[in-house]
Amino acid sequence: MQPITRRSFLRTTSLLGTSAVLADGFFGEARADKPINLAGWVFKPDTVKDYVDLYNQKLGGQVKYEAIPWAQYHPTMETRAFGGEIFDVMYCAHNFRERWYANGLIRPLDDLPGIAELKKKMNPQNLESLKAKDGKLAGVPYFTSLFILIYNEPMLQGAGIKAPAKSWDELVEHSLKLKKDKVSDYPFLPNWNVSPSGTMPQFMTDAFSEGANVFDARNKVIVDQEPGVARAMERWQKVWKAELVNPEVLTKTSSTDTHRLFWTGRYAYHTNHSYYLKTIAGEPENSKLAPKKAKMTMYPGTGQTYMWTDSYTINAKTKTLDDAWKLVRFLGGNLTGDWHVQRQWCLISGLDNPYPEMYEHPEIIASYDRWVDLKLLRRQYEKGKVIAAYKEPWYSEYDVKAVPIVHNIIRGGVTVPQGLKELVKLQKSLE
Known part of the structure; x- marks a missing residue:
């Protein structure tokens, strides 16, 4: 085909x-x-x-x-x-x-x-996520999507890394090795762009992967009370300080621009929306990692990632x-x-x-097979986690204003506890 x-x-x-x-x-x-x-x-x-x-x-x-x-x-x-x-x-x-x-x-x-x-x-x-707060x-x-972990198979194999990371500690270990051995200047490419599709959904994804909640049952921000969120932010600070992440990601204005960096083949790991693997692994006219040299693996930790529609x-x-x-x-x-x-x-x-019957169609199965392991992708969707907080009137403003706070945490401008308290304070100020 x-x-x-x-x-x-x-x-x-x-x-x-x-x-x-x-x-x-x-x-x-x-x-x-x-x-x-x-x-x-x-x-x-x-x-x-x-x-x-x-x-x-x-x-x-x-x-x-x-x-x-x-x-x-x-x-x-x-x-x-x-x-x-x-x-x-x-x-x-x-x-x-x-x-x-x-x-x-x-x-x-x-x-x-x-x-x-x-x-x-x-x-x-997905149906529930499309409803307003009043249930209508x-x-x-x-479309629907979620965050996935993508890896550069030729780079890992060339460096003697036989399998992609199964834990965050292993991902950091791989990245440190690749940088030390001068295989990659910036082995890790997280989606920290400034748009609503970047930093904050990435923040929630990594919190979920640590077993943490970002919001409570009343949709209040509780990140200062969640050890898993602190672990995720400490890791972000660590990879930034170790110069494992290209600083350019903090100034990208879209997830599209961010994922195009991975086309170059100069990075080992990338976290982004699932559909971007289509261009990375399926478009040889654009990406050096096509056909199918970039692959997905299950997200580390709990495997849960942020899903939206x-x-x-x-x-x-x-x-x-x-x-x-x-x-x-x-x-x-x-x-x-x-x-x-x-x-x-x-x-x-x-x-x-969000229509499951679509993925039983032979044409869809054959198409996806050219760039992703469809069964693995559907397994990742089983781990997708939706939130209800975006149904609050204050959410879109919070989502924008939280980005510079998180970027300041990444750069080490504030301690992790201080930065997380700032996010809680921001949400309360918008109610």
């Missing part, structure tokens, strides 16, 4: 199961009366445009799509919304969803046709609700009967989704 490219995607989508569309009763339907505005952050915008073009041509849509840079996406959307602009359908990251919902920017979806069946198809953990469904899945949401002020919901079902559900968009994201980018 040939790798899925944008060109092959266009060929196959031109044949988009007419039978599937007919089965759902939409083929040949009259065009929407009014345009639908779709906004998303920049991630393969050409691919998204292909989806939109297909929808407009085959399903009678009038969708206008705008891509906004990831780092500025949520603030830009809020500013434009409060200025009176209406984007009928919007991407929304999980850590901004409650903020948008509580402020009346997006509407609940529970009253819309077909939603009950879609809920039944989802992994229960605030979004439909764009980002979503498509509907503007509470849309004047074209039926058409907006139809587009959301196409993008995040199963409008055409073949999970078209969700399936293509798996094939093209390794973006996972």
Whole structure:
């Protein structure tokens, strides 16, 4: 089977199961009366445009799509919304969803046709994470992911390291050896970028791997009371002080930029979102670690890592609700009967989704086999841990303001206990 490219995607989508569309009763339907505005952050915008073009041509849509840079996406959307602009359908990251919902920017979806069946198809953990604090469904899945540990197999083998680290102590030991032997200047590449997809989810992941909680049952930050969090931060300080980490990671503005450093083959270990292994191990035109020279291994410690689900949401002020919901079902559900968009994201980018039946499809299995051990990845998903704290109105602001505090801990600007108390104080100040 040939790798899925944008060109092959266009060929196959031109044949988009007419039978599937007919089965759902939409083929040949009259065009929407009014345009639908779709906004998303920049991630393969050409691919998204292909989806939109297909929808407009085959399903009678009038969708206008705008891509906004990831780092500025949520603030830009809020500013434009409060200025009176209406984007009928919007991407929304999980850590901004409650903020948008509580402020009346997006509407609940529970009253819309077909939603009950879609809920039944989802992994229960992911479904719960898509609900607002009041229990209503605030979004439909764009994708789900979690943090994984990736290793550079040729580098480890060349240095006489026979197997990837199974513990944090072993990972640090390997990194110290690789630096001492001048195999790698910076053997360890954690995802400490400044965006909402970097430092703080990495912080939670490493805390979870130590068996620690970051929030209590009331969603209060309790990191100053958790020895496992302190252990994780002491390790971060240690690898930073030993110069095992490229300082450039602290200034990267996205997880995408961070993972591209690993393409060079100059690092031994990398922690990042699962789908980035697709480009690292599956795109020889970009990465020196493809094909499949970079691999994943189970996360150290408890194996638990932070898992989340980002979503498509509907503007509470849309004047074209039926058409907006139809587009959301196409993008995040199963409008055409073949999970078209969700399936293509798996094939093209390794973006996972919370529909377990997807991973029984032979095409998906064959595609994933080119860049990852799918069974191992699904085992890691069994260890995925979601939080409820992002459903608090203060969370998105906390998530941003916590980053410089954690970076200061990493650099040794404050002691670990002092820094963790600052995080607790920050959260309390935002309530």
